[in-house]
Amino acid sequence: MAAPTNHASVEVVRGVTVLRLGPQFESLDESHLDDVRELVMEVIDDAPEPRLVIDLTHTKFFGSAFLEVLFRAWNRVSKEQEGRFVLSGVTEYCREILEVTHLSSLWTVYPTAEAAVADIAEE
Secondary structure, three states, rough: OOOOOOEEEEEEOOOEEEEOOOOOOOOHHHHHHHHHHHHHHHHEEEEHOEEEEOOOOOEEOHHHHHHHHHHHHHHHHHHHOEEEEEOOOOOOOOOOHHHHHHHHHOEEEOOOOHHHHHHHOOO
């Protein structure tokens, strides 16, 4: 588990891996895309269970290229039996992007990472 930083933190709570993108990822534009893509895929590969919450509380903007990163992550996680991929802390603007692209029907969005963990953790 990585310690929290300005960039991102990863923790495993009740068998669910929570990736919290920090303030550095306020705008997920092309300049951050390679870093976030590598980070997300590394977190998935290291996760003890195929359950992932990506917390976007600090993210105010993302575009189609980040949607591709999310889609690839979802695809990798969902291939596993018992795999769950969800988002949390999505701002109103980012939620609109998910709704316009109809990805909000594919991925469950929770208000907080804690609410997501409570719902998808194995009891």
